[in-house]
Amino acid sequence: MVKTSQGGALRVALAQINPIVGDLKGNAQKIIQAIVSARKAKADLVVLPEQSLPGYPAEDLLLKGQFVADNRHALKAIQDACIDVTAIVGFIDKGKGNTIYNAAAVIHNGKHVATYHKAHLPNYGVFDEKRYFTPGNKPLLVKVKGVGVGITICEDIWVRTGPVPALAKQGAKLLVNISASPFHLRKGKEREALLAKHAKAGRAFVAYVNMVGGQDEIVFDGQSVVLDTKGKIIARARAFGEDLLVVDIPEGGTKQAVLNPYEEILQALVLGTKDYTHKNGFEKVVLGVSGGIDSALVATIAVKALGKRNVEAVFMPSRFSSDQSLKDAKELAKNLGIRLKIVEIQTILQSYLERLKPFFKGKPSDTTEENLQARIRGNLLMAFSNKFRWLVLTTGNKSETSVGYCTLYGDMAGGFAVIKDLYKEKVYQLARHINKSGNAIIPLSVLKKEPTAELRANQKDSDSLPPYPKLDPVLEGYIEENLGIEGLVRKGFSKDLVGQVVELVDCNEYKRRQAPPGVKITPLAFGKDRRYPLTNRYRNKAT
């Protein structure tokens, strides 16, 4: 049973904030505001996320001595604001020489009274913490109003050899974990199961505070929680938004509902897009809408993220574009309340072909001419971007990106690839989910027609690729589950299908290397999650 030395409940405030990487001043300000709000709410303890002061991941900024010094300086300002409440704040601590730690400062009455150094440094998936940090080797237990509070940072609770048992033994009644835990679908559920295990094993309450916000390809989903000693959730903060969750221990606090999977994906994409745009100083975005499902979904997400006035759509027909495509693009724009510009590309294409004719004569038309169309569109969008300072959103999905069914410098040209981690089947499902709650924003005919790039007459995606319902599960097995050809065949996929898909994924690494970042949704997104050599002769052939 938790009881403070005054005999009452311990009031804990979980400050789920959205910092910006590198914005030491702004982040310090945000942290101070959270502390002030917690004090107003009469909290005894206010807890901020991992690395909330520098932002996470700060990557090679961490190698700059000046950045580390500036972060410690900023911590001083936070200290001074911290009266009548104990705060736990994530920052970069400096040791001997160039040694730095991923650290938590315990601040009480204006004084930095204790420091915890993260003991377990993740160095897999999107994480590179061993590149920067030295691991700590001492658990930290502090008393807050007489209650033993054990402090851990993110990975510390995900490994078997973590400090939780030692903290429990030392008498921790409350286990605090500060995290910057990247979202993937259903990550919240995994976390809550893990936290419940710790609560039960340590017979302690658990307060878990997670960062929220988008940072390049990662979104932090928030969903901070407090659990009782039986592992029951007694309070839960918002998903995908800032929150200050004030919880009396043992009684509990506000408990936000968990989102359904499609809503989770949608909100991750919306927050990721909004934060990438705004944190990089853009107000408006521009994208090409083709009348197809991918661009329809991206436009919808962009409107949800930035507002309809800040989304510019451009329809760029060639002679292969159907009337239906134009109709659908127009209807989409109308439904979303956004402007639609129309820029024909036929004469531009003609001017290229004219110039290239002497060199290409005798050669049949092939993907060269198809790519040219995609690249003209890329150039037009970039021209709008350059002229009006609009960020270009690309619209490629994960199925296309996996097999290279996309044009480098064409439809891949842009600053942010909103749905790059969403397989085509998921694109459809998410579009239907949006339509359910939003009066069929995405035109029905867009959902129904067969996917086509419209880069030649009567082209269909299925001319070049297996149909998406067949393709997507193989991709998932190959990319997310890291199965080899034999493993995939054992799963029941045909050898031919698997061979074709694996070959396509393997030989398109060079395209992905030059792709813009986009929101990570799956456990294994293209980007820092998956680091493949470009020069790579390994081909795991079916035997």
Next chain:
Amino acid sequence: MVKTSQGGALRVALAQINPIVGDLKGNAQKIIQAIVSARKAKADLVVLPEQSLPGYPAEDLLLKGQFVADNRHALKAIQDACIDVTAIVGFIDKGKGNTIYNAAAVIHNGKHVATYHKAHLPNYGVFDEKRYFTPGNKPLLVKVKGVGVGITICEDIWVRTGPVPALAKQGAKLLVNISASPFHLRKGKEREALLAKHAKAGRAFVAYVNMVGGQDEIVFDGQSVVLDTKGKIIARARAFGEDLLVVDIPEGGTKQAVLNPYEEILQALVLGTKDYTHKNGFEKVVLGVSGGIDSALVATIAVKALGKRNVEAVFMPSRFSSDQSLKDAKELAKNLGIRLKIVEIQTILQSYLERLKPFFKGKPSDTTEENLQARIRGNLLMAFSNKFRWLVLTTGNKSETSVGYCTLYGDMAGGFAVIKDLYKEKVYQLARHINKSGNAIIPLSVLKKEPTAELRANQKDSDSLPPYPKLDPVLEGYIEENLGIEGLVRKGFSKDLVGQVVELVDCNEYKRRQAPPGVKITPLAFGKDRRYPLTNRYRNKAT
């Protein structure tokens, strides 16, 4: 004194080979050939580079269980070929569960008799070994013809706490280090100084065998060496080429001369370009030549790497291109003996401007129109690439790449960025070096004229940027030395200059993220060496 149990010298063969990442079969074949050659040369011991079997770095291929299994299977074939000689071969060893080691197999008479696991795993700069490998914890000493041979792998000898003293104590008379040590300018010198220290401290001979060849952004330079117990070099293999260096210990062997710095840069660029092109299955390359120094240098390197028949040059004039540029491009092509295609871009540009007019009216001409020209050129080169399967080489240098004086999807469009790690001043120096040894291949007027992008009338690089002799040293201080603004000002650079340069570097990360790979020449190249967040509000302002 080294003496075999038969009383003679120990004959060691350093097999400096150029494997291809992932090509297990091909690499095994290459290793077997080296072993056979060593046997013919009557060597007692043949030593191959770190990870010579899988190639280095194999990156996330290492996370594929099948790949690791295939590598161990390939090792078996090598074993069988290994008669009458002891071989040390770099491979991936497998431990419990998913544990893998960066390992050296000692093979004798067809048997894998001992295994060493690399104890020190680099996880900085371009290295990510802690992402994959588990460190070993046992030094390995083997007897070869009665001589104690201590085995280490790369990083093991670069750290203070490495296994060398323990090996010396155990009686190692010969210290073997197998490496895949990425080149940067003068790296060979650093290595030899380090090896001499180990030789003297351990009173042992040192045999250092390094990989050779290009792998994406890295070049391995070879320059394998043998040192005597006083730290004197008694044999040195070729730089930037395969070699089998047969050395009698203590007597010595062939000693290749060390290259001068410009020749070193040139050969690194030539090998990097050649290997990226061929290892990725291309025969021919195409590049835009503008009449400027950068494209002149890249064309020259390409010819040295691939031969003149395999280099296609395209001159793409606009109305801003001078007659001199055409003249220079033609002269360059003639000097190099390569074809020059001329494709005017004016009408294509016109067709874009026509289409964009309704949207741009009232807006002054700006970088939008300049970028369009660069992007049209990028599209044309990509069209040649698509139609004829030529790899596009880009021609941007490190000064431009640093400050973003380049166009994404324009002059940055391509597969390999040959001189991306060469500052502009170095570009000039290298061009002069080439002209010295090659009858003024690069036209004199190219060397003499003022740098210009020719994207508007009378444009000069110096309109937008500090002159390169001023710019380059600031970039070097900021990027390679990681100095902050204050550090740079302390070095004597003006506060205004530093402020301008740092701001430009910081805000152009997004361009570099989508850039193609290129050869690492400096200790800190853009690429895996320098991992900056795109979303980054940190600005270290001059105070």
